[in-house]
Every structure is written in structure tokens, then in C-alpha cells.
Amino acid sequence: xxxxxxxxxxxxxxxxxxxxxxxxxxxxxxxxxxxxxxxxxxxxxxxxxxxxxxxxxxxxxxxxxxxxxxxxxxxxxxxxxxxxxxxxxxxxxxxxxxxxxxxxxxxxxxxxxxxxxxxxxxxxxxxxxxxxxxxxxxxxxxxxxxxxxxxxxxxxxxxxxxxxxxxxxxxxxxxxxxxxxxxxxxxxxxxxxxxxxxxxxxxxxxxxxxxxxxxxxxxxxxxxxxxxxxxxxxxxxxxxxxxxxxxxxxxxxxxxxxxxxxxxxxxxxxxxxxxxxxxxxxxxxxxxxxxxxxxxxxxxxxxxxxxxxxxxxxxxxxxxxxxxxxxxxxxxxxxxxxxxxxxxxxxxxxxxxxxxxxxxxxxxxxxxxxxxxxxxxxxxxxxxxxxxxxxxxxxxxxxxxxxxxxxxxxxxxxxxxxxxxxxxxxxxxxxxxxxxxxxxxxxxxxxxxxxxxxxxxxxxxxxxxxxxxxxxxxxxxxxxxxxxxxxxxxxxxxxxxxxxxxxxxxxxxxxxxxxxxxxxxxxxxxxxxxxxxxxxxxxxxxxxxxxxxxxxxxxxxxxxxxxxxxxxxxxxxxxxxxxxxxxxxxxxxxxxxxxxxxxxxxxxxxxxxxxxxxxxxxxxxxxxxxxxxxxxxxxxxxxxxxxxxxxxxxxxxxxxxxx
Amino acid sequence: xxxxxxxxxxxxxxxxxxxxxxxxxxxxxxxxxxxxxxxxxxxxxxxxxxxxxxxxxxxxxxxxxxxxxxxxxxxxxxxxxxxxxxxxxxxxxxxxxxxxxxxxxxxxxxxxxxxxxxxxxxxxxxxxxxxxxxxxxxxxxxxxxxxxxxxxxxxxxxxxxxxxxxxxxxxxxxxxxxxxxxxxxxxxxxxxxxxxxxxxxxxxxxxxxxxxxxxxxxxxxxxxxxxxxxxxxxxxxxxxxxxxxxxxxxxxxxxxxxxxxxxxxxxxxxxxxxxxxxxxxxxxxxxxxxxxxxxxxxxxxxx
Numbered sequence: 020x021x022x023x024x025x026x027x028x029x030x031x032x033x034x035x036x037x038x039x040x041x042x043x044x045x046x047x048x049x050x051x052x053x054x055x056x057x058x059x060x061x062x063x064x065x066x067x068x069x070x071x072x073x074x075x076x077x078x079x080x081x082x083x084x085x086x087x088x089x090x091x092x093x094x095x096x097x098x099x100x101x102x103x104x105x106x107x108x109x110x111x112x113x114x115x116x117x118x119x120x121x122x123x124x125x126x127x128x129x130x131x132x133x134x135x136x137x138x139x140x141x142x143x144x145x146x147x148x149x150x151x152x153x154x155x156x157x158x159x160x161x162x163x164x165x166x167x168x169x170x171x172x173x174x175x176x177x178x179x180x181x182x183x184x185x186x187x188x189x190x191x192x193x194x195x196x197x198x199x200x201x202x203x204x205x206x207x208x209x210x211x212x213x214x215x216x217x218x219x220x221x222x223x224x225x226x227x228x229x230x231x232x233x234x235x236x237x238x239x240x241x242x243x244x245x246x247x248x249x250x251x252x253x254x255x256x257x258x259x260x261x262x263x264x265x266x267x268x269x270x271x272x273x274x275x276x277x278x279x280x281x282x283x284x285x286x287x288x289x290x291x292x293x294x295x296x297x298x299x300x301x302x303x304x305x306x307x308x309x310x311x312x313x314x315x316x317x318x319x320x321x322x323x324x325x326x327x328x329x330x331x332x333x334x335x336x337x338x339x340x341x342x343x344x345x346x347x348x349x350x351x352x353x354x355x356x357x358x359x360x361x362x363x364x365x366x367x368x369x370x371x372x373x374x375x376x377x378x379x380x381x382x383x384x385x386x387x388x389x390x391x392x393x394x395x396x397x398x399x400x401x402x403x404x405x406x407x408x409x410x411x412x413x414x415x416x417x418x419x420x421x422x423x424x425x426x427x428x429x430x431x432x433x434x435x436x437x438x439x440x441x442x443x444x445x446x447x448x449x450x451x452x453x454x455x456x457x458x459x460x461x462x463x464x465x466x467x468x469x470x471x472x473x474x475x476x477x478x479x480x481x482x483x484x485x486x487x488x489x490x491x492x493x494x495x496x497x498x499x500x501x502x503x504x505x506x507x508x509x510x511x512x513x514x515x516x517x518x519x520x521x522x523x524x525x526x527x528x529x530x531x532x533x534x535x536x537x538x539x540x541x542x543x544x545x546x547x548x549x550x551x552x553x554x555x556x557x558x559x560x561x562x563x564x565x566x567x568x569x570x571x572x573x574x575x576x577x578x579x580x581x582x583x584x585x586x587x588x589x590x591x592x593x594x595x596x597x598x599x600x601x602x603x604x605x606x607x608x609x610x611x612x613x614x615x616x617x618x619x620x621x622x623x624x625x626x627x628x629x630x631x632x633x634x635x636x637x638x639x640x641x642x643x644x645x646x647x648x649x650x651x652x653x654x655x656x657x658x659x660x661x662x663x664x665x666x667x668x669x670x671x672x673x674x675x676x677x678x
Numbered sequence: 679x680x681x682x683x684x685x686x687x688x689x690x691x692x693x694x695x696x697x698x699x700x701x702x703x704x705x706x707x708x709x710x711x712x713x714x715x716x717x718x719x720x721x722x723x724x725x726x727x728x729x730x731x732x733x734x735x736x737x738x739x740x741x742x743x744x745x746x747x748x749x750x751x752x753x754x755x756x757x758x759x760x761x762x763x764x765x766x767x768x769x770x771x772x773x774x775x776x777x778x779x780x781x782x783x784x785x786x787x788x789x790x791x792x793x794x795x796x797x798x799x800x801x802x803x804x805x806x807x808x809x810x811x812x813x814x815x816x817x818x819x820x821x822x823x824x825x826x827x828x829x830x831x832x833x834x835x836x837x838x839x840x841x842x843x844x845x846x847x848x849x850x851x852x853x854x855x856x857x858x859x860x861x862x863x864x865x866x867x868x869x870x871x872x873x874x875x876x877x878x879x880x881x882x883x884x885x886x887x888x889x890x891x892x893x894x895x896x897x898x899x900x901x902x903x904x905x906x907x908x909x910x911x912x913x914x915x916x917x918x919x920x921x922x923x924x925x926x927x928x929x930x931x932x933x934x935x936x937x938x939x940x941x942x943x944x945x946x947x948x949x950x951x952x953x954x955x956x957x958x959x960x961x962x963x964x965x966x967x968x969x970x971x972x973x974x975x976x977x978x979x980x981x
Contacts, residue, residue: 371855489876492907499876 027087027116027152030061030080031144034068034093036123043127045137049092052141056148060084069099074106081110088151092120092144113156115603115661118147138677146673153665157603162640164250165354166594169194171242171533174202175576176359176568176583178224183587185233189594192351193228194237194256199306200225202361206289206385208392208399210576211439212469218305218394225307238308243348245536246626248640249563250354250599260344262313267339270309274299274330274340285317287396290389294396299330304394313340355563355590358547359583360533362569365419365426365522372487373415373520379404380498381488381518383418384436391443401448401517405496409450409516413500414441415485416456420523428544430523430573434460437521438470441478444519452478453513455485455502463575481513482506488518524573537564538625546572557586562599565589604644604661608635612656619648619657681711682813683745683752683805687759688720694756694918696962700947701755701810703960707951708818708826712753715744716791721754721762725885736780738766743784743801751806753813755947757843757917760809764848767804777801809844810947811859811916812851823866828955829977830868836949837875837905837913838864841920845879855879860946864914867953872908877901882920887927898923899931906941911973914946921945925967942970952977 031053035041046064054062061084065073068091080086089112091103096119108114122140130136166189170181173195181193193200204210205225207217228234237256244255275297283295289302298317301309313330315321320328320342331340367375367383375381380403382390393399401408414437420430434456441452459480461467474480483502491497497514504511526545527533534541539559540548547570550558557565567583568574574582593599615633627641628648635657637648649657658664690698705712718741720726726734742763745752754760770777781801789796814823838860845854852859857879861871880901883894901924905913915921925943932939944966951961952974963970 371853487876490874492904 026058028060028085029058029088029090029148029151030077030084030086031056031059031063031148032068032073032077032089032091032093033062033064033122033140033144034073034091035064035066036093037066040093040123040127043130043133043136044122044140045133048137049140049144053144053148056145058088058152059148061086068093069102074102077103077106078110081107081112086110087112087116088154089117090120090144090147090151091117092122092140092147094123095121115157116151116154118151118154120144120147142674142677145676146670149669149673150666153663153669155660155663157660159600159603160605160639161598161600162250163598164594164596165252165352166190167192167351167353168355168357168590168594169242169252169254169351169353170357170359172202172359172361172568172570173197173200173236173238174359174361174568175204175221175224176361176579177202177357178228179580179583180357180359180567180587181234182224182227182231183584184590185231187591189233189591191234192237192256192353193234194240194242196239196241197302198238198261198310198312199302199308200228200236200238201303201305201307203385204576205303205305206392207388208395209439209443211435212463212465214439214442222305225305229307236308237349239312242533242536245356245538247352248638249561249593252353252356252563254351254353254356256349256351258347258349260346261310262315262340262342262344263311264339264341265308265310267337268310269337270301270311272301272311273333274311275301277329277333279319279327279329285314290396291383291386293386293389354594355565356537357565357567357583357586357590358533358537358539358570359567359586360527360530360570362524362573363527365525367418367520367522369425370418373418373485373518374488374498375520378488378490378498378518380496380516381520383520383522384433384440385522387440387444387519391440391447399447401444403517407496407516408448410448411451411453411497411513411515412444412448412517412519413453413455413485413513413515414519414521415500416454416521417484418520418522419525421457426523426525426544428573429460431460432573432575433521433523435463435466435469435575437519438473440519442473442476445476445478450516453481453500453515454478455481455483455500457482457484463577481511483511524569527570530570537561539564544572546570557582557589563593601640602644604659605639605642606637606644606646606649606657606659607639608637609656609658610634612654614654614656616653618651618653622647622651681713681750682808683715683748683750684712685715685718685741685745685752685754685759685763687754687756689756689918693922696948696965697755697918697921697945699960699962700945700951703956704947704951704954707954707956708822710813710818715741715752717744721759723758723762727762732779735766735769735776736783738762739770739780739801740784740788740799742767742770742804743781743788743799744790745805746801746803747790749805751808751813753808753810755810755916756919757809757841758919760807761843761848763807764850767807768848770801770804809851809916811844811863814863815859816851820862820866823863823950827867827953829953831949831953831977832868834869834973835872835909835911836864836869837872837908837910838878838946839875839901839905839913839915839920839924840878841915841917842879842881843917860914860916863946864949867950869949872905872910875905875908875910877904882923883927884919884923887923894923895927895930895934898927899934902928902931902939902941903935903937906939910941912942912944912949914944914949916946928968940968942966942968942973944970
């Protein structure tokens with residue numbers, strides 16, 4: 020084993036953390052015990068080491084007593100390692116000549132016996148004192164940042180994030196896999212609780228995106244592959260063919276009239292199949308870009324070859340239709356990425372007891388959004404599948420939410436959108452409306468007031484989960500909702516003409532692929548995980564990749580927009596620094612000992628290792644310092660800053676040596 | 679040795695006698711061999727499981743162990759027996775600790791006849807536990823059943839009622855929410871089956887009928903009222919407890935509804951037997967509390 024760097028002069032500081040540590044650990048005794056350790060020239064205890072006076076103490080002692088190493092025994096390094104490194108650095112020695120000991124989370128908070136907790140603190144400090152002697156001076160790494168940003172997903176979250184960044188002068192690529200941006204919000208009629216028209220507030224933003232010189236929209240596009248690292252991400256984008264040249268099409272829509280299909284035959288995706296569209300179509304009137312799209316599954320040109328090609332004829336002047344288009348790829352470089360990939364509505368047929376897909380009277384909430392919408396399949400009048408207008412309507416909450424058989428979580432928006440739909444349906448039909456709820460969750464600005472308003476409008480609220488929906492006997496066309504009314508303590512059977520299933524929000528079906536592509540994590544429900552639920556709500560564990568909107572968890576429009584703004588601000592803060600500083604605790608290869616066996620390459624969870632000229636090379640920007648390769652290398656050829664063998668062995672010996 | 683082992687359970691020897699009679703008659707007509715499990719005992723039903731799980735499991739396992747010695751699939755026609763035996767087999771497979779305790783107890787106290795005299799009863803894995811609906815649809819086949827029909831029950835409208843225990847919590851052979859095996863067999867018998875009968879898997883009241891008769895009678899009333907409203911002549915069942923509750927409590931149920939009415943509650947095997955031309959007596963029809971003659975009048979097997 021190497022000799023220590025001479026015998027450096029070590030200072031030890033024991034923090035009381037108010038009474039958090041001092042009530043369980045005898046800090047004075049710990050201070051005294053530390054003083055007698057080899058190399059320790061000074062040992063102090065102090066009420067709050069993280070406070071300004073606490074930090075000043077360290078700086079002062081470095082100057083006064085010539086300290087060369089510092090050990091602070093306080094809380095978790097996650098909280099204050101940066102703080103104390105800063106103080107040590109300002110005191111005039113290398114910030115990495117510092118070791119932190121956690122005697123709070125690892126000791127005082129988890130023990131009751133004062134003598135034992137004190138002994139444990141002594142052991143941990145002894146380990147740190149032995150370890151810190153071997154610390155080497157290190158410098159944080161600096162890498163430059165590409166100022167461009169990619170936003171993935173063109174719903175309200177992606178739109179807002181892209182506009183915020185573009186308005187700040189950043190170049191933005193907005194990637195959307197559908198033919199138009201707009202997302203789910205474009206499908207809604209009104210928004211709760213203010214009843215703003217969704218289109219009226221969304222479409223101006225869509226138009227701004229379209230017109231913004233700093234935003235490049237890529238529709239019908241998906242991210243295929245991401246390589247590189249924060250500040251320098253290389254993103255490969257796949258463009259699906261639209262069969263219409265975007266720059267040539269002016270959105271006159273004459274081709275749609277000219278199509279040989281007199282009527283549409285394909286279920287219209289935007290209206291959830293409640294209407295039909297032609298093979299050449301525009302997703303919805305306010306689509307951005309205002310460009311038609313051809314569905315190769317439906318267009319006869321792709322099946323049989325159509326002699327007439329009426330769409331091509333009518334577009335002869337602009338010649339925008341191109342049946343030869345193929346999949347193309349682009350590679351762009353960006354410094355940061357914002358994921359705003361949204362959600363999918365819960366598939367209601369997964370709960371067969373509610374009859375969706377089997378009983379004509381049963382609709383999902385999203386379908387009803389289209390039905391009440393003036394630009395929807397019925398131009399806003401409530402006409403059921405059998406052509407009738409409902410006189411009684413049941414709305415069932417929590418379909419695919421708060422249910423251990425499907426999703427345990429609350430989808431957060433369903434109570435409120437159910438109230439909104441109740442209001443709109445009441446307004447349009449004057450039907451009797453029954454809302455079956457488990458709990459009413461209205462915790463937002465103006466939400467409870469809206470609930471009261473809808474109650475006053477005469478909507479009936481029944482606290483109970485509907486057990487099943489079945490057709491009424493006697494071919495009435497109505498269906499019966501059976502539920503236990505838990506307030507009245509009785510079973511209710513209510514026949515209605517129409518049922519609305521308030522389906523919950525789920526992660527996109529390919530969220531797992533997206534997670535893998537961007538190297539981030541998913542929680543138990545499948546939504547993307549933020550770095551910290553409270554303090555880093557839009558960051559991920561991958562630097563430079565941020566989250567916005569419902570891809571991170573169910574949320575309403577105001578929360579989505581707020582989060583998108585936050586994600587854009589985080590991306591701006593990253594980019595505008597011009598460069599980033601990275602922890603120097605990376606692994607490195609001792610070239611002469613490396614046999615090129617490649618064991619480390621597959622082990623690295625961050626794809627940071629490659630083989631160059633038969634030797635492993637670690638990209639220190641990608642390396643997160645996890646140490647997997649260090650442990651795995653069969654010839655001991657990989658070492659890691661701050662985790663050198665001597666440092667670790669001394670730490671172990673320190674813990675195990677009771678003096 | 680082809681065919682199946684047959685576990686009648688207590689009910690099919692008592693109130694469910696017509697189920698046994700009709701099942702055996704139909705099996706014979708279809709040339710299916712059923713051998714009664716030797717020295718079987720009570721499955722424990724739902725009641726014992728609630729009192730003492732370990733003892734209830736041991737009781738049911740004794741039947742599984744006897745069946746395992748033979749090795750052929752075990753048919754349990756009563757829904758409760760079928761569920762208890764299926765659950766027990768599952769628990770034993772999932773929990774080796776439980777399995778060794780239970781098997782140890784059986785080995786120490788029970789024997790099984792062997793060539794040289796009684797041998798200790800051992801158990802290592804269950805034979806498949808089968809319900810007659812499963813066997814008739816998936817082994818015999820609906821086409822074979824249809825081919826055996828000589829007197830299709832045309833014009834007889836039947837509400838198929840499965841009860842809860844063959845679809846909850848396990849549903850290995852049919853859809854949990856909308857089971858159809860009985861529908862298909864009854865269609866093969868020529869019946870008009872009420873495909874939209876919404877209560878096919880609702881509770882019949884089960885043993886609540888003893889402890890909370892008000893609740894039980896309400897449930898029965900709901901099942902009967904809806905079947906009649908949809909035009910059913912007969913309700914077909916696959917469980918002796920469902921049959922008993924729906925039939926024996928009819929007068930109370932109709933009184934609760936403030937209506938007059940009677941509707942025969944027949945085992946699906948009785949209807950299959952009728953369609954195969956078997957006599958009323960062979961199918962135990964004379965044991966019904968509700969007179970079946972009005973709905974079956976004019977059919978040639980009416981003996």
C-alpha cells in the first residue's frame with residue numbers, strides 16, 4: 020500500500036444539527052475522541068456546521084492552523100457535500116481534500132441508544148480520517164454546451180416549452196409523431212373550471228409555433244436514437260412519409276374534395292372513430308402545419324394503383340403530392356432535451372363490466388369531448404349511436420384509476436373533467452345526470468366552486484363505485500347502472516340512455532421504449548421519474564434531459580403548462596451557462612494493465628466505455644462514477660477518482676478498528 | 679384407463695341429486711366414463727375455510743391425494759367443490775411449507791388401499807380439477823354434444839346462470855365477466871339462450887340465505903325477475919346451491935317482488951339430457967319443486 024501524502028494536518032468538525040444529532044450522539048465525546056486520532060490537529064463541535072458561521076469556522080481554521088484535510092460529521096452528503104467542499108475550497112485548499120461523515124441519517128435518526136450511537140459516530144469519523152489522508156487534488160471537468168434544444172412531443176406541454184425557449188432566442192426542434200401538433204388538448208371542447216374554449220386558447224399558440232423563426236417543427240417524426248451526453252446530444256430523428264410535400268402544400272384542401280372516395284371510409288383518429296375520413300385528409304381544421312396527409316392503408320393508389328389520381332390532377336399547379344416519399348432520417352445536435360410525450364387514455368374495454376365496445380350507450384370521456392365539440396362529428400349536438408338524444412346520463416368516475424386491478428394511482432383530472440362534461444351535457448340536453456364517484460377530488464383554484472356550481476345546476480351526485488352496466492330488460496335501449504350508494508347505505512339501480520366512462524391517464528404505450536432511448540427511469544406506474552419529487556421535479560437522472568407534462572404523471576393543463584415553463588427554464592439555465600461542470604469522481608483506465616477483454620464495456624450502464632486500439636477508453640463526460648467497471652475489471656486496470664483502493668481500504672479499516 | 683374421476687361432493691348425493699342423475703345420464707349417452715372417487719370426503723366448502731384454513735386445506739387435500747393416486751382428471755360438478763379443490767391445489771403448489779405440513783398430516787393419519795394392504799396416503803401434485811362445463815366444451819366438444827341431440831329444445835327460452843364461484847376469483851376455462859360455455863352447450867341443445875342475461879355471474883345468496891335471509895331473498899328476487907322480464911321459460915344452472923336457492927326460495931322472492939310467478943330452475947345437464955331424448959325420471963326432473971310440465975309440455979320425452 021502507498022504511503023499517505025506525508026502526514027497531512029486534519030481538522031474534524033462534529034455538527035449538532037440543533038438537536039437532530041446532539042440528542043442521540045454525545046457530540047462532545049465524539050469531538051474528544053476525534054482529537055486523539057493520528058493526524059488530527061484540531062477537533063471542534065458546532066451547532067450548525069452548514070450555517071455561514073459554521074463554514075467560516077472551517078475557512079478560518081485552514082488559514083490559522085494550516086489544515087490540509089477536513090472531515091465534517093453531519094448529515095447526508097446529498098444535502099451538504101457541495102456546501103462544505105465550497106468552504107474548503109474558499110479556505111484555500113483543494114475542495115476534494117474533504118470527506119463527509121453522515122451521523123444523522125445513518126446514526127442519530129435511526130438509533131435510540133446514546134452510547135451505541137456515539138460509538139458508531141466515532142467509528143465513522145475514524146474511517147473518514149483514515150481515508151481523507153489519501154485524497155488527491157481533483158478538478159471538476161468543464162464541457163461546452165450546444166445551445167440548441169429538442170422538445171419531444173407537440174402537445175400543450177411541448178408547445179409551451181418550445182415557445183418559451185424560442186422566445187429566449189434558442190433554436191428548438193419540436194418533434195411530433197402525429198401529422199399535426201396540438202395533442203390531446205386540441206380534442207377538448209372546454210377546459211375546467213373556467214370553461215375557456217380549448218381551441219381558442221390553444222390554436223394561437225400553435226400558430227405562434229408555426230411562425231416562430233427559432234422553431235423547426237418535425238411532424239410525423241419520432242426519435243430513433245440518442246447518443247452523446249449533456250451539452251452534446253446527437254439525436255437521430257425518423258420522418259415517416261406524409262406523401263405530401265410540406266413546403267409545397269398550402270392547405271387549400273381541394274385535393275380532399277377531389278379524392279375518388281366520395282365519402283370517408285376510415286375511422287377518423289381525431290374523432291376517435293365517431294366519424295369517417297377519406298384517405299387524404301387534414302387531421303382537424305386548425306392543424307399545424309396546415310398540410311394534408313395521405314393514409315397509405317386507405318388510399319387505393321398504394322393498393323392497386325389508381326389511374327385517375329384526382330388529387331394529383333387538382334394539385335397540378337403546386338404539385339404537392341408525392342406518392343414516392345419514403346422514410347427519411349435526420350441527425351441533429353442539441354445541448355438539452357425536453358420530453359413532453361404525454362399520456363394515453365385508459366382503454367375502457369379492459370373493464371368489461373362497464374360494457375364499453377359491447378353496449379352502444381357507453382362512451383369514453385374523450386369521445387364525449389368530441390361529441391360536445393362544435394367541430395366534432397355531430398357539430399356539438401349530443402346524438403347517440405342510435406340517433407337519439409339522451410334524457411338521462413350516468414358518468415362513472417375512476418375508470419382505470421384508484422383500482423388495484425388496473426392502476427392504483429388517482430389520475431387527478433377525471434373528477435374535474437367529469438364535472439365539466441356534466442355541465443356541458445346538462446346545458447346541451449337538459450338530461451338528468453348522475454355522477455357516480457368514490458371521492459370528489461377538487462383541489463385546485465376555482466375547482467371546489469365549480470363543483471358547487473354543477474351541483475346547483477341539478478346534477479345528481481352518488482357516492483359509490485358502479486359495479487356493472489347492463490342492458491335493461493325489455494329492449495328499451497337503456498342500460499342500468501348498479502352501484503352501492505355509500506351515503507344512503509343502499510343499492511341503486513339507475514337506468515340511463517348514455518354512460519360516460521371517466522377514463523384515467525396512463526403512460527403512452529411505448530413509454531418504455533422512450534425511457535430506454537433517452538436513458539431515463541420510469542416509476543411503478545410507468546410514468547417517467549423526476550430526479551427529486553420535490554426539489555428537482557422537471558429534471559431526470561440523465562443530465563440535460565427534462566420532463567414536462569403528463570409523461571411524468573397525470574396532470575391538468577395549468578400544471579402541465581407550469582411544468583413546461585419550468586423545464587424550459589431549467590434547460591435555459593443549463594445552456595446559458597455556456598459550459599457545465601461535472602463531478603471528477605470518474606473512472607479511468609491504467610492503459611498498460613488493460614488487456615482489452617471488454618468485460619467493462621457491457622457492464623457500464625451509461626455506455627461510457629469503448630475499446631480503442633485494443634484498450635478500454637472511458638468517456639469521462641458520460642461516466643457517472645458508479646464504480647461498476649472498477650469492480651468488474653479482472654486485471655484491476657480501472658481506477659476511480661475519490662474511490663481509489665487505498666481510500667476504500669483505509670475507510671474499511673477505520674470502521675473495523677475500535678480503539 | 680380413459681375417462682375421468684368423479685367427485686360428487688355432499689350436495690350431489692343430497693339436495694343436488696338431480697344434478698348427479700342427469701350428469702351421469704348425459705355422460706353415459708356421450709360415452710364418457712366417470713368413476714366415482716373412492717372414499718371421498720367433504721371438500722370443506724366455504725364455511726370450513728373461514729373457520730380454520732389449515733384444517734380445511736387438509737380436508738380438501740385428502741381428496742386431491744386420493745385422486746392423485748389414480749392420475750386422471752377429476753370432475754367436480756358443484757361450483758363450490760370445484761373452487762375449493764382448485765384453490766387448495768393452487769395453495770399447495772405455491773406454498774411448499776404449507777404443502778409439507780398438510781402432506782405430513784395426511785401421511786401420518788390416512789391410508790389408501792394398495793396391492794399389499796393399506797399404504798400411507800401421499801401427495802405431491804394435484805390432478806387437474808375440472809368442471810363439467812369445461813369438460814363438455816373443451817374435451818368432448820360442442821359439435822359432439824350437438825350430434826347427440828335428437829330432440830332439440832326449440833322454442834324453449836333459457837337464461838344461463840353460472841353463479842359466482844366458477845368465475846371468481848379463478849376463471850381458468852371461461853371469461854370472467856361474460857362466461858359462455860353454458861350458452862354454447864344450451865344452443866347445441868336447441869334452446870333459445872338469453873345471451874344478454876346480465877346477472878349470469880351474480881351471487882345467488884349462497885349461505886347468506888341462512889344467516890341473512892333478507893339479503894339472500896333480495897338477490898334471488900333480482901335474478902328471477904330479470905330472467906322473466908327477458909322472456910325466460912327456464913333458468914339453467916351449474917351449481918347445486920344456486921339451484922336450491924333459486925328454486926326453494928321462489929315463493930318468498932316473488933312475495934318480496936309483490937308478483938306471482940314460477941320458473942323452473944334446471945341443471946344444464948337436465949336440459950342437455952332432455953335434448954338427447956332421455957326420460958324425465960333418468961334426469962331427476964320429477965324431483966323439482968317447481969313443476970316443469972308446463973314448460974316442457976308437448977315434448978316427446980315427456981314421460
